[in-house]
Amino acid sequence: MRIIGFLLRKEFSQIFRNKSILALIIVMPVMQLIILPLAADYEVKNINLAVIDNDHSTYSQRLISKITASGYFKLAGYNASFKDAFALIESDKADLILEIPQHFEKNLIRENKQQVFIAVNAINGTKANLGGAYLAGILRNYNADLRLQLISPSKVDPLPVIEITSSNWFNAYMNYRVFMVPGILAILVTMIGGFLSALNIVKEKEVGTIEQINVTPIKKHHFILGKLIPFWVLGNVVFTVGLLVSWLIYGIIPVGNLLVLYGFIWVYLLAILGFGLLISTYCETQQQAMFIMFFFMMIFILMGGLFTSIDAMPPWAQLIAKFNPATYLIEVMRMVILKGSHLRDVLPHLGKVFLFAIVLNTWAVINYKKTT
Amino acid sequence: MIQVNNITKVYGKEKTLAVNDVSFSVKEGELFGLIGPDGAGKTSIFRMLTTLLLPDGGSATVNGFDIVKDFKQIRNSVGYMPGKFSLYQDLSIEENLNFFATVFNTTVEENYHLIKDIYIQIEPFKKRRAGKLSGGMKQKLALCCALIHKPTVLFLDEPTTGVDPVSRKEFWEMLKRLKAQNITIVVSTPYMDEATLCDRIALIQEGKILSIDTPAAITASYPDELIALKSEKMSALLKALNEFPKIKSVYAFGEYAHAAFQESGVTEEEIKTYLTTQQIALLEFKKIEATIEDCFIGFLKN
Numbered sequence: 161m162r163i164i165g166f167l168l169r170k171e172f173s174q175i176f177r178n179k180s181i182l183a184l185i186i187v188m189p190v191m192q193l194i195i196l197p198l199a200a201d202y203e204v205k206n207i208n209l210a211v212i213d214n215d216h217s218t219y220s221q222r223l224i225s226k227i228t229a230s231g232y233f234k235l236a237g238y239n240a241s242f243k244d245a246f247a248l249i250e251s252d253k254a255d256l257i258l259e260i261p262q263h264f265e266k267n268l269i270r271e272n273k274q275q276v277f278i279a280v281n282a283i284n285g286t287k288a289n290l291g292g293a294y295l296a297g298i299l300r301n302y303n304a305d306l307r308l309q310l311i312s313p314s315k316v317d318p319l320p321v322i323e324i325t326s327s328n329w330f331n332a333y334m335n336y337r338v339f340m341v342p343g344i345l346a347i348l349v350t351m352i353g354g355f356l357s358a359l360n361i362v363k364e365k366e367v368g369t370i371e372q373i374n375v376t377p378i379k380k381h382h383f384i385l386g387k388l389i390p391f392w393v394l395g396n397v398v399f400t401v402g403l404l405v406s407w408l409i410y411g412i413i414p415v416g417n418l419l420v421l422y423g424f425i426w427v428y429l430l431a432i433l434g435f436g437l438l439i440s441t442y443c444e445t446q447q448q449a450m451f452i453m454f455f456f457m458m459i460f461i462l463m464g465g466l467f468t469s470i471d472a473m474p475p476w477a478q479l480i481a482k483f484n485p486a487t488y489l490i491e492v493m494r495m496v497i498l499k500g501s502h503l504r505d506v507l508p509h510l511g512k513v514f515l516f517a518i519v520l521n522t523w524a525v526i527n528y529k530k531t532t
Numbered sequence: 533m534i535q536v537n538n539i540t541k542v543y544g545k546e547k548t549l550a551v552n553d554v555s556f557s558v559k560e561g562e563l564f565g566l567i568g569p570d571g572a573g574k575t576s577i578f579r580m581l582t583t584l585l586l587p588d589g590g591s592a593t594v595n596g597f598d599i600v601k602d603f604k605q606i607r608n609s610v611g612y613m614p615g616k617f618s619l620y621q622d623l624s625i626e627e628n629l630n631f632f633a634t635v636f637n638t639t640v641e642e643n644y645h646l647i648k649d650i651y652i653q654i655e656p657f658k659k660r661r662a663g664k665l666s667g668g669m670k671q672k673l674a675l676c677c678a679l680i681h682k683p684t685v686l687f688l689d690e691p692t693t694g695v696d697p698v699s700r701k702e703f704w705e706m707l708k709r710l711k712a713q714n715i716t717i718v719v720s721t722p723y724m725d726e727a728t729l730c731d732r733i734a735l736i737q738e739g740k741i742l743s744i745d746t747p748a749a750i751t752a753s754y755p756d757e758l759i760a761l762k763s764e765k766m767s768a769l770l771k772a773l774n775e776f777p778k779i780k781s782v783y784a785f786g787e788y789a790h791a792a793f794q795e796s797g798v799t800e801e802e803i804k805t806y807l808t809t810q811q812i813a814l815l816e817f818k819k820i821e822a823t824i825e826d827c828f829i830g831f832l833k834n
Contacts, residue, residue, distance in 0.1 A: 166634040170623065177622050368618030372677070375582050375612045376635045377604065 167386030189348045189398050193405045197340040207291040208236035210245040210254040217265035232294045249281045256280055256291050330498045341410050342493035343466040345402040350486050353395045353429050357436030362449040388433050395429040415500030424492050428513050431485050434520030441527040460486040485516045533716045534558040540589035541576045550576045552739035563711050565730030566720040573739040574720040578689045582612040611683035613674045615690040621663030625673055628662055636681030647676040650706055668699035688719040704729050724825035735828055742831040754822035756792035762816035772810040
């Protein structure tokens with residue numbers, strides 16, 4: 161115990177002496193939490209629309225003004241032919257083309273039906289999908305308006321219509337930030353914990369101090385604990401700072417129990433620190449450790465359900481996501497912070513992360529050799 | 533105190549023999565030197581004896597403890613100062629010393645008498661970070677840290693490499709004082725002139741030991757009479773001497789050429805006449821005692 165105490169004192173005095181790292185640990189999460197959720201916004205606005213109106217009627221005008229009034233679309237061009245409009249797509253000035261055929265109004269009133277043509281530039285998949293969906297929604301709405309107008313209200317609607325109404329739970333205004341902030345905080349905790357621990361032991365290897373430590377009677381587990389505990393504490397500091405930022409800037413107050421949240425973070429930090437240590441036992445230089453950590457961080461971030469839903473991934477990717485500890489943290493963060501889940505609900509996640517912690521740390525301790 | 537039997541270390545896929553069947557022993561309280569050029573295998577031997585490296589063949593004991601089986605006891609009883617400065621650069625002198633005392637379960641006060649002579653020289657800077665010290669002060673601090681747990685054997689791997697001549701001299705004086713405290717010291721160095729400061733030395737080259745004896749015995753066993761010659765034109769002198777019929781060996785040694793001749797010997801006149809025919813003026817001709825370096829070169833030639 162005395163030895164661990166001294167190892168900790170040494171680690172902390174080294175950390176507090178490295179002012180730039182300390183600043184990074186505190187400033188980086190704050191900056192990222194302030195900037196990233198504002199930018200990583202899935203709500204697509206400003207979709208550029210090119211319209212080809214072959215009808216020039218009141219009805220077609222009304223449709224166009226309805227679309228532009230929705231706020232999602234910007235009229236990028238009002239063209240005479242599809243060719244002209246397509247040129248706009250080619251030069252990336254338009255994302256969508258809406259073609260209104262000739263006799264749009266006439267056919268609509270006389271024959272009670274009409275078609276419009278929508279062409280979507282699918283290079284930016286998200287924008288295309290959402291843009292197409294928004295436009296279809298507006299058309300549907302327009303359709304309903306027309307029905308009300310054309311069919312006299314006295315008549316009973318002969319066709320049964322299922323009307324869909326929805327209400328959004330846990331994030332009533334579908335505010336994208338509320339969804340992103342806990343996820344980004346999860347990634348920040350993962351990055352700080354993973355990088356700091358991976359680089360630290362490797363630094364001792366690179367500078368040669370590990371040689372001097374290895375000839376002492378310090379036990380393996382003492383040494384590793386002496387490395388884990390300081391970063392575990394720092395991880396908690398970063399997490400707390402992150403929670404404060406999301407409360408002060410985004411007004412997000414965890415709905416669930418804070419203790420459940422912290423309890424999960426405590427176990428999770430053990431797992432991610434163990435992962436960092438494991439990498440450091442395989443590397444000889446900080447550069448190697450950095451690149452390997454980057455490789456895994458990319459996977460953790462992109463396959464952890466932060467930006468894309470895991471349910472939408474192909475089965476093999478879902479399998480990888482299952483072995484990604486960040487997946488569980490991101491999910492639990494959203495569950496507890498937004499939904500107010502109880503310990504009971506996150507218990508399966510907790511169990512899996514605990515398993516990660518055990519396996520990774522044991523592996524790291526076994527692989528850390530004092531002799532070569 | 534230290535017994536090394538046929539120890540071998542092989543590195544890499546090419547099976548490079550870094551240490552080839554090395555055996556030697558060091559007595560208690562002895563100052564033993566491993567003398568050899570860079571890459572001779574000195575550091576590998578040190579790392580095996582301090583349990584940082586596992587030997588591929590042979591065995592060795594330190595303090596009676598086997599270097600493979602009893603590594604724990606060895607780590608408690610030896611002090612090791614690696615060739616590369618490997619203390620915490622971001623901790624101060626004081627903190628480094630306290631840290632290493634603590635990990636060995638002791639305190640600085642308890643063994644202060646051992647390091648006192650050395651520590652008082654760096655004490656005025658005790659709040660300074662180790663990374664900001666000069667080379668000589670770093671060495672002193674490293675020695676203090678290696679001594680603080682009162683080791684019975686001290687391993688110093690090239691302690692004077694990259695240290696100025698004055699500090700080197702001081703360092704060897706410190707070692708002598710430590711020896712007086714009955715600490716066994718094994719030191720390695722590429723500097724042949726430091727060899728004479730050891731009680732016994734092992735000359736080592738390419739992983740093999742060339743000779744083990746006291747420095748005096750090694751120089752005394754030099755087989756030939758050695759003559760130092762000096763001329764304005766060193767390279768011409770070496771070339772001419774190499775072509776001299778009675779020559780056995782000749783090589784540059786500082787500003788002199790060291791030459792050994794065949795049994796019959798030569799006189800100064802003989803050489804002078806010969807060199808004049810080669811248009812070389814001989815400035816100096818003197819018989820000298822062989823140094824460790826001459827012996828080393830002699831061993832390499834055989």
